[in-house]
Amino acid sequence: NAGVTQTPKFRILKIGQSMTLQCTQDMNHNYMYWYRQDPGMGLKLIYYSVGAGITDKGEVPNGYNVSRSTTEDFPLRLELAAPSQTSVYFCASSTTSEGDEQYFGPGTRLTVT
């Protein structure tokens, strides 16, 4: 199993550009998450999904959109990129069990200039 994969690993965007961060998991997990991690800060939840066709906002959803058409894929869309979106983005997945751990992808380092 590859686990959780993310592409791209690095990206530089100009202000106002758009892009999609890809996330795929091959563990048949129902739950998937998108986080951002800024230096010296905890992970912040952007969006999450409890299954195909179901998504919900997390703590910091503004400026982002998601979709979940399949169990495996959970892309994150950035529209009109802003410098405040410069961050490391992590995708994660988990089962629905009580003490389930989240499995993280390797992350995408995004810089908006």
Next chain:
Amino acid sequence: GQNIDQPTEMTATEGAIVQINCTYQTSGFNGLFWYQQHAGEAPTFLSYNVLDGLEEKGRFSSFLSRSKGYSYLLLKELQMKDSASYLCAVRDSNYQLIWGAGTKLIIKP
């Protein structure tokens, strides 16, 4: 508001023992997690506590006191590879994880 506090940085010596504390104030409690994150890498799961007491897993142990809103991660027989950030996270009443900023642990030979 919801808040999780951890020390920003700690230093310890190879072979020694270190305790990393975490205090939390969250809307509801449905378990506490510890993750390890090496620089430039993704977090990886270390431990989960939902009941009071100590959970031991090899060189790592995690303790929880729900009445005090307190947990600690205990690392024994420290190795250089244990140099990393240690993240405390609490699952709140909405079953979402609230994350601390992490504790950077520096191991010296």
